[in-house]
Amino acid sequence: MKFLYKVLLNIIVMSATESDCKNKLTAQKKGEVFHHMQEVGCCDMCAHLYSGHTSYAFYEKVHKEHIQHGTEGKKLKTNPCVSCLGLLHSPFKENITDRIISEIKQSDNDYDSFNLALTLPISYQLRAHSLAYYVRKHYPKIAHTFGGKVFPWMTVKNIFKVTTAPIIAKSVGRTLNPNSELTINVKLTYSNDGLESSKLLELCPSVFGFRQRKCAELLFSKKTLYHAFHRGLNIELRNFSSYPPNVPNHPLVFSQVNFNQSPMYCAGRYNKYSRTLPHARWIMNGKRMLNTSVQELFSKDVQALFKAQDYTFSSSGREDVDVRMLGNGRPFSLELINPMRTKVPQKEIDDLMERLNKEHATNIKLNDMQIISKDDVKYLKKGEQSETKIYEALCVSKKPLTDELLSNLTSCVPLVIEQKTPVRDLSRRANMVRYKTIYSMNITPVPHSSTNQTYFCVKLKTQSGTYVKEFVTGDFGRTTPSLRSLLNDPDIDVLALDVLNVDLDWPPKKKQILRSREKTQTNDVQQNTQQRALLLYTSDMKFDWYKLLIQAKLSVGSNASNGNFIRALHLSRVISEVSNKSEDVTEVRRLNRNKFLVVCRTAKCANTIIQSKKVQEEFNAFIPTVYMQRSAVIRVLMSTRNLCFPEACHLVPPLHVRMRLQTKNSFSVLENMNEEMPSHVNSQDYPRLRKNVTHSRTIDKYIPPPLSTRTTKRKTVFSSSSV
Template structure:
């Protein structure tokens, strides 16, 4: 069988692959050593130059080549400056290797059929038909990974968080698979579309090609294309190198000291409704230290733009997309806090407890959405002057937990489904606003279940929230003037934050 593949002008590495050899160490021998073994096996002269392989189109012959493969990768590593001690390889091989492997297998079967009919020995043929062809990407990763490990001084580890993606192409054969569209009842159906002035072929994905090859009969294959495939005149090329590091996660707590700052950029119909945002004030500093492509800002709930976040702050984390510097030191976390808390926007946003966290820690914020508690302080106007009876009614009711039923508020009805949500008010106190002379103003402090609509609890939302502060106080109306969040009761960053 090796002789048949050699006669079809397959390289020795492809012959090993067709034999489904799983001993990776074989692939680490030099080209010269493997060439000598096969020259001896097939009685061929070691002096003859090897043409470009029919099966791999030169991918494996030149895998780990210093000039065309390793040097460009190392140059990219130097340019990007990722901080890592290991790498994994992601490889895209030429699309034409898919059908060439299939046609070469048909060729071998044809030759073995002829030999079996002459010698009446079928064991070799039966064994071959059970063979699978080893995935080309596995072999390429094994060869190139070992060579790059030696050249770059990084450890090749398939489970590494840092990925180097190599795209190999062979332009001369990239449309060979279209013979599959010429069978009587084709599985592969392609069409051409124009996009941005350019013509593109769609419908010939690798999966579609594989399905068409599985449905291809040997008779159709012999009638529509050449078996074995014609050896190529040129080798494949490395068309693209890209690098990507798995996301890192950095968390902390933020304080919002302004009533004119949204949590994230607030734009409606192209108009910016708040000049500043929490994410906008702090994102650039994190991006500078992580040297990343992007950041995703995630928080434990949110407050409106005109609500301050005080006390210990609101928990948040950044998902750091493709960081060159994934792990921050303790000193760097302290420096991030210092830069944000002393910059020009420090009177609006400040941060604390900045730490590196694990990915699994982020579930704490998501799981706490329904069960965490929050403490608020509100300046409230009552339709009647605050008497001792009103104070007593509110403080007596708030001394024990009670439940308020909230229909979806009118102000969010366009983006929230209609539902009645029962929320627990754990504690509530009311006192007069002695700082001002208006006897209609009071200070309400309350501890509530996450997801409680505080504004609606105060004014009742046209009777859609019951009981509400007005009904508890026994007055006609109450309205919220100012609101502050004093505490988000969530352990964050978690005590298990060490990466």
């Protein structure tokens, strides 16, 4: 982020200096163009735009002058501007802004800040293109400031955002923030749009003719226009209408406004007490089986509370129709799409929860509902894989239970079972084998009156994602082992099943998590060195290769990228020094800005690197932290698939490695830095340097990015200049 900010600042500075020198040279010319464009029919702002002004500050200044003087330049034309169709000059400008203001004021949305996005008609694009050519033809030198491209870098939209958007923000009472969660899309239409753009179809059928067949409604878009402009059709296109474009009779008209709020998340836990209530809508053969579902019972009400457009319900796992969810409930989160109310107090949520609990007392119960951030939702999905669940199943059998069998059962946990996708789920899931762990198992007989049947309760603690019913019945031998095979009784069946507990700390305690995050961030580097430096590869761990992860300090050097390339090289040299035998180190790789991966062939070599002070001291920038990545991978494999054997090693293929540095620019950096580098390393250790590498980007002339990607960049530039 910091880096990006710097780049952006650079761009601003660059463009400012650039335009300054150009200003000196062509100040007169600019004036000339300005007047010429006014005669063609441009408003003040557009005339400035086409005479090559590129800084936002300039337009803000002009705008202020306009306000102070009360008029816009010399004359007030009755017709809208040729270029902006009245977006930037009165009296048409006021009409549009007034409508936007009133729409925002009327809306239900209560977010504090907003970002304004404009949708302009196609005619505007065509006109701007045509005018740019016009300027270029008459004043080739001015056109140069457009950055080599025909289209000027600044656009009418940007000028509108600089000049008018703050006024809107002020009168609406909200702040203008380009990164706001609320985006207000304003659509502007132009009555002659269809007529003017239909000429495009005749001019370049190669672009639009194809689309006409495919999608008639979205025939002309910014993207297709961009295609057309860059297909060498410019010569024809620029004559699409009168050249320069004729003076329009109608201004831009406000057509509609869309509020686009980024989604909010509501978290909680639910209990389910009914055995005839599905988790989600249950549709079989196109027919709805049951009227409601867990999510439908309360999602609509929550959606109404937030005045959201739509919702998506997600929970950590799901249970069958005939399974109750007891205990502290199953964690869920509700994504509210485009909510209008963003500041719902906790009390209202509690009230709603109470009301729903009373209403659906027989079916569900909600707990701990609250608003959470987007990051916490990831935690829910992450927990889905790691959590454990406790089940209780009422089973029936025709054989009596003996103590011997029971003791056998309790002794075989933890048990890893192999489950093929059960037959009942085969229609919606891929057929594959899943390995699940059963951590504990308890059987208690249930007293009963019948003589030929035995009833018992099985309490299971399993990994999430285990099909419990199939574990009991075996599912035609597709789950092995199963309770049927363990008890050697082919008649065991499940009568009823309950989920007693879902072991996930949810909803997350916000403040605690935040605090712990901050702590880990600040102390991360130091703690890591102290704790992880002690981790050594012991002799009983034998792998094909050993990986070390070396982490550098965050803030070193000014030119971040180059600094890292040099450091990667330097690191490899230091390491080869430390580890006497240089062939033991097979790879030094730069993973990202401050992480490096070192791969060794022997444990001894890895340990010497871990222990050596040289790596830490000689190169102050480095604080090595060590991951035993290889062993971690295998440990994970062991835990999930019960592979407690040496064969597990073969699952991870050995890496055939050679000395290599991944970034090609690093070599070119080296060429320039010869003196500073230690010279006692053989040059043969490293790959040969390619000569005459053309890598450096000279910044004599700034070329703006292409049209399609430009808008986003400009937004950010806009933010830094306006703040």
